[in-house]
Amino acid sequence: DSGVTQTPKHLITATGQRVTLRCSPRSGDLSVYWYQQSLDQGLQFLIQYYNGEERAKGNILERFSAQQFPDLHSELNLSSLELGDSALYFCASSVPLNTEAFFGQGTRLTVV
Amino acid sequence: GDSVTQMEGPVTLSEEAFLTINCTYTATGYPSLFWYVQYPGEGLQLLLKATKADDKGSNKGFEATYRKETTSFHLEKGSVQVSDSAVYFCALRDTGNQFYFGTGTSLTVIP
Numbered sequence: 001d002s003g004v005t006q007t008p009k010h011l012i013t014a015t016g017q018r019v020t021l022r023c024s025p026r027s028g029d030l031s032v033y034w035y036q037q038s039l040d041q042g043l044q045f046l047i048q049y050y051n052g053e054e055r056a057k058g059n060i061l062e063r064f065s066a067q068q069f070p071d072l073h074s075e076l077n078l079s080s081l082e083l084g085d086s087a088l089y090f091c092a093s094s095v096p097l098n099t100e101a102f103f104g105q106g107t108r109l110t111v112v
Numbered sequence: 113g114d115s116v117t118q119m120e121g122p123v124t125l126s127e128e129a130f131l132t133i134n135c136t137y138t139a140t141g142y143p144s145l146f147w148y149v150q151y152p153g154e155g156l157q158l159l160l161k162a163t164k165a166d167d168k169g170s171n172k173g174f175e176a177t178y179r180k181e182t183t184s185f186h187l188e189k190g191s192v193q194v195s196d197s198a199v200y201f202c203a204l205r206d207t208g209n210q211f212y213f214g215t216g217t218s219l220t221v222i223p
Binding site for chain 1: 144146148215216
């Protein structure tokens with residue numbers, strides 16, 4: 001158990017809908033990262049937050065947004081969903097030192 | 113910008129064979145380097161890490177050495193087992209605390 005909790009584990013929704021994925025980082029970790037993993041794209045970095053503020057943006061679509069709350073949990077919002085958004089979405093957290101990131105088990109999103 | 117390039121898969125080996133998965137990186141400064149493993153249906157788990165040049169990370173029979181002169185961090189294991197079948201990711205953390213991952217290498221070990 002990495003200490004990073006993601007909910008829900010599975011999500012099935014229709015095209016055009018909006019969903020929210022939740023991540024609780026390890027206790028004490030200030031940084032949260034979101035990644036998308038699809039079969040043909042590998043692990044794509046979406047966005048990073050540090051202590052409530054956006055720190056870096058990767059290949060995140062305009063239909064996607066995220067935030068980190070004062071209690072450090074984070075949410076990734078995906079709207080106007082398309083079939084191609086079906087993927088595994090991972091959250092990771094780390095401390096601001098030269099160490100590894102810890103990954104959650106992921107949320108498998110299926111858009112039908 | 114910073115990046116990681118790792119060997120394309122998939123890789124199929126017989127049990128007890130020697131494993132090498134190549135990884136090279138591009139980075140400014142002195143990044144930390146990692147190997148993560150992902151078993152089917154699971155998240156990424158840290159396998160080993162090295163935080164400075166010439167460090168050797170090791171875990172579960174796997175090892176990798178941080179080679180600054182060749183900007184490499186190749187993963188090796190002397191004798192693979194069926195239970196090692198997974199996807200392996202090379203990654204770096206730069207001085208700005210950003211992580212960069214390779215595309216992953218799928219390993220299948222057959223009995």
